[in-house]
Amino acid sequence: MASSINGNGFITTTVDELLSWGRRNALWPVTIGLACCAIEMMHAAASRFDIDRLGMIFRASPRQADVLIVAGTVVNKVAPMLKLIWDQMPEPKWCISMGGCASAGGPFPTYSTLQGVDRIIPVDVYIPGCPPTPQGLIFGLLELQRKIREKKVTRYEKAFEEFKKDLSPELLSGIGV
Amino acid sequence: MPWASKDTLERIKHSFRQINIDIQPHFVCINVEDTKDITNILKHLKDVEDFRYFIDFHVIDFPKEKDRFLGQYILVNPYTFERLAVKVWFKNNKLPTAKEIFAGAKWAEREAYDMFGVEFEGHEDVKRMFMWEDYKYFPLRKDFPLGGIPEQKLPSLTEVLEGNTMPPSHDYDIMHTYVPTIKEIEKTEKSRITKRGQLVLNWGPLHPGTHGTMWFLFDLEGEHIIQTDVILGQLHRGMEKIAENIHYFQFLPYTDRMDYLSAVCNELSYVQAVEKLANIEVPLKARYIRTMFAELQRINSHLLWLGTGALDLGALTVFLYAFREREKIMDIIEGNAGFRLTSAFLRIGGVHYDLAKGTLEVAKYFVKDFYSKLKEYHGLLTRNRIWLKRTKDVGVITQEDVYQYGLTGPVARGSGVAYDMRKIDPYAAYDLVDFDIPVGDIGDVYDRYLVRMEEMYQSARIVEQCIEALEKMPENEPYVNKKHPAVIPPKEDVFNDLEDMVKSFRIVVHGENMPKGEVYSSGENPRGELGFYIYSIGKSSPYRLRIRSCSFYNLSVFPKVIEKHTISDAVALLGSIDPVVGETDR
Ligand code: SF4
Numbered sequence: 001m002a003s004s005i006n007g008n009g010f011i012t013t014t015v016d017e018l019l020s021w022g023r024r025n026a027l028w029p030v031t032i033g034l035a036c037c038a039i040e041m042m043h044a045a046a047s048r049f050d051i052d053r054l055g056m057i058f059r060a061s062p063r064q065a066d067v068l069i070v071a072g073t074v075v076n077k078v079a080p081m082l083k084l085i086w087d088q089m090p091e092p093k094w095c096i097s098m099g100g101c102a103s104a105g106g107p108f109p110t111y112s113t114l115q116g117v118d119r120i121i122p123v124d125v126y127i128p129g130c131p132p133t134p135q136g137l138i139f140g141l142l143e144l145q146r147k148i149r150e151k152k153v154t155r156y157e158k159a160f161e162e163f164k165k166d167l168s169p170e171l172l173s174g175i176g177v
Numbered sequence: 178m179p180w181a182s183k184d185t186l187e188r189i190k191h192s193f194r195q196i197n198i199d200i201q202p203h204f205v206c207i208n209v210e211d212t213k214d215i216t217n218i219l220k221h222l223k224d225v226e227d228f229r230y231f232i233d234f235h236v237i238d239f240p241k242e243k244d245r246f247l248g249q250y251i252l253v254n255p256y257t258f259e260r261l262a263v264k265v266w267f268k269n270n271k272l273p274t275a276k277e278i279f280a281g282a283k284w285a286e287r288e289a290y291d292m293f294g295v296e297f298e299g300h301e302d303v304k305r306m307f308m309w310e311d312y313k314y315f316p317l318r319k320d321f322p323l324g325g326i327p328e329q330k331l332p333s334l335t336e337v338l339e340g341n342t343m344p345p346s347h348d349y350d351i352m353h354t355y356v357p358t359i360k361e362i363e364k365t366e367k368s369r370i371t372k373r374g375q376l377v378l379n380w381g382p383l384h385p386g387t388h389g390t391m392w393f394l395f396d397l398e399g400e401h402i403i404q405t406d407v408i409l410g411q412l413h414r415g416m417e418k419i420a421e422n423i424h425y426f427q428f429l430p431y432t433d434r435m436d437y438l439s440a441v442c443n444e445l446s447y448v449q450a451v452e453k454l455a456n457i458e459v460p461l462k463a464r465y466i467r468t469m470f471a472e473l474q475r476i477n478s479h480l481l482w483l484g485t486g487a488l489d490l491g492a493l494t495v496f497l498y499a500f501r502e503r504e505k506i507m508d509i510i511e512g513n514a515g516f517r518l519t520s521a522f523l524r525i526g527g528v529h530y531d532l533a534k535g536t537l538e539v540a541k542y543f544v545k546d547f548y549s550k551l552k553e554y555h556g557l558l559t560r561n562r563i564w565l566k567r568t569k570d571v572g573v574i575t576q577e578d579v580y581q582y583g584l585t586g587p588v589a590r591g592s593g594v595a596y597d598m599r600k601i602d603p604y605a606a607y608d609l610v611d612f613d614i615p616v617g618d619i620g621d622v623y624d625r626y627l628v629r630m631e632e633m634y635q636s637a638r639i640v641e642q643c644i645e646a647l648e649k650m651p652e653n654e655p656y657v658n659k660k661h662p663a664v665i666p667p668k669e670d671v672f673n674d675l676e677d678m679v680k681s682f683r684i685v686v687h688g689e690n691m692p693k694g695e696v697y698s699s700g701e702n703p704r705g706e707l708g709f710y711i712y713s714i715g716k717s718s719p720y721r722l723r724i725r726s727c728s729f730y731n732l733s734v735f736p737k738v739i740e741k742h743t744i745s746d747a748v749a750l751l752g753s754i755d756p757v758v759g760e761t762d763r
Contacts, residue, residue: 032383034390035412035759036437039481039518043507046484046500060384077309078390078411080359081382107431110415111316111325111354112308119353122334131518 023066023092024148027141030065030085031058034072037099037131041071044134051138062088067144068121069137073101074114083120094148096140097123100130179602180205181254181261189226193218199264203453204695206249206262215265216273219250223278228252228261230596231279231583233725236267236289237712238319246295248272250282251697251708251725255580255594258601262697267295274300281583284733292317292417307410307762309357310365316418323415323422327352366394369406374398380747382411388485388751389758391732400743405736409729409762416763420722424688425451426525426665428722433519436728436760438481439703441467441474441510444523446700449604450709451525454696455663461606462647462654463527468606469540469643470510470522471700472636476547477506478703479633483554486626486752490567495557502550505543512536526664527657537644544637544644551634558626568622572738572750575620582737583730586705588754591628592620598701610642622753632703663689688717697725704728704755724763728756 100106484499617624699708705727
């Protein structure tokens with residue numbers, strides 16, 4: 001924490017910084033595996049790499065999570081569903097694009113593949129690799145922590161507005177907007 | 178695998194005059210001249226000639242021919258293990274459905290409709306298999322471009338939010354192929370089942386229990402499932418289309434990404450098919466290395482099944498234990514191939530690198546240790562009362578189902594069908610090592626569990642034998658058959674030898690033309706029979722490459738077996754079928 005400890009055991013800091021400290025040290029990703037990269041994501045969570053150490057616990061519900069790790073190929077068919085999940089996550093939230101496929105289509109320049117998840121979700125950290133090793137993923141998560149520390153919270157209202165346009169009213173009320 | 182013998186073909190020819198027999202070195206098929214006969218012929222083959230094991234159905238597109246689409250069935254006689262292909266032309270884009278004869282054809286026909294736009298008379302349920310309902314095109318047709326048709330503006334949102342940078346921070350085309358809206362996806366969902374029970378429950382597509390992105394619809398009466406449909410295609414990346422557009426050797430890394438849990442096994446099946454097509458001999462050392470890595474990969478894949486399967490039923494400990502061993506295997510693979518998961522280690526004609534120094538010692542130590550680890554897993558689950566209650570007599574698959582739906586791998590063996598390509602049609606070095614095939618008897622989830630556990634043990638045995646054989650080999654044995662014109666020489670030679678450099682350059686840039694002909698070849702993956710059918714017209718890329726996916730057919734039995742069961746059994750059953758989406762959807 002970029003704050004000073006004075007002699008009496010007090011810490012002075014700003015509210016913003018305190019919140020950011022809390023946020024960046026308890027990043028809870030959503031458990032969504034799309035393809036091969038998801039296996040490496042599982043490895044990052046399992047015995048050897050154990051990202052619990054960094055305060056990261058995978059949550060199955062998007063409503064309890066604040067990081068979306070897009071691990072794998074996003075095909076056109078799954079894109080709207082992924083977007084729905086992204087919008088179900090409460091603010092503030094971040095998105096990590098893991099692997100070549102999620103970042104830019106990877107080895108699949110085909111009719112059915114979305115050429116980069118950033119076309120539907122704004123991405124904070126891109127991790128290259130096919131698949132990135134768990135070390136790579138952890139590096140990406142640490143980069144995200146750094147980004148949160150330096151840039152504070154980035155809001156994505158603009159993207160959200162765009163998304164709302166193509167949702168039906170029933171659905172919107174369904175997800176509580 | 179032996180193809181249908183002369184006698185059998187003769188007998189068939191005797192019963193049906195309107196067929197031609199086509200015999201190639203690695204492919205035997207009968208051409209049915211009149212489309213109307215196909216139902217009778219299939220029935221005859223199934224009931225009289227005992228070709229009752231449905232392996233595959235696929236379509237090939239010939240835009241210049243009169244009837245354009247050619248359908249092809251691949252059938253197996255499970256008693257003599259003869260294999261036979263049946264070819265038939267579509268009449269006005271139509272073919273009578275085979276789903277009454279072989280239940281597995283239901284999904285295969287759906288896929289054919291989705292990819293080629295062909296119709297099946299009498300199949301009331303042809304739906305889009307991989308794409309969504311309103312999708313306009315049929316992607317595997319020859320006149321459809323690989324990249325699809327860009328029709329929508331989709332800028333990168335990161336660029337939009339961070340302010341447009343000129344030039345863009347990474348390269349992209351603003352125009353994009355059509356991305357459906359949620360509404361269109363919902364329409365696809367609604368078209369699948371007509372509700373008969375109290376409620377339709379969606380399971381997936383983005384649910385941790387569905388092993389990726391499968392989407393199940395359960396029509397429920399209380400807790401009991403009365404009908405099910407599975408929506409696939411959430412990972413359809415167009416593998417078969419890609420294969421038609423790139424050189425043979427370039428497709429190898431793509432096979433890794435199909436069934437990403439068993440990369441080496443996929444590669445092995447693929448390179449085998451190409452080697453059969455081009456008639457390439459593989460050096461003994463490479464055969465042993467291939468076998469060793471394929472078996473390590475099998476253990477690796479089964480460990481993931483064990484971990485996640487148990488996790489789905491609530492046993493977290495097993496997951497952590499299994500991943501501990503997985504890491505060790507991945508280290509061995511990484512040390513040799515440079516990649517943990519998608520290894521791309523094999524090459525057409527051999528393997529990419531010689532064994533890295535110390536591999537054999539590490540592998541030896543791993544196997545020695547693995548036997549005790551296997552006991553540990555048994556200790557955790559095999560007699561565990563909760564595990565027994567959840568798996569015994571749940572999801573029973575009968576032998577008839579196995580043949581009807583074309584189930585292979587541990588799913589078939591769990592039901593007592595000893596169908597294993599490693600024994601029937603030994604490839605790599607499987608004819609030189611000793612191992613057993615475990616089979617179950619009732620075919621419930623527990624049987625499949627035991628079969629897979631035993632397979633891991635057998636794989637460890639095979640690895641041991643391979644290590645032994647490799648240790649005896651002299652250091653500088655060749656590991657690639659670089660004399661063959663279609664084989665890329667190993668890297669170290671490319672850097673040191675002008676001739677090899679030129680050859681490597683030529684193949685990498687222009688590809689190497691393969692002989693004309695057809696090949697269907699398959700290997701035993703951890704999930705079943707992974708087959709590659711190659712139709713070559715003498716170019717450097719296949720005219721049609723069909724991937725006979727084991728997960729796809731194994732999953733197709735799910736709706737039938739789960740009927741009348743409860744939802745909680747669905748998790749257990751799916752875990753025991755162990756599909757991988759990368760391969761079901763391709
Ligand atoms: S980047 Fe590579 S490993 Fe990751 S999903 Fe894409 S193909 Fe698979």
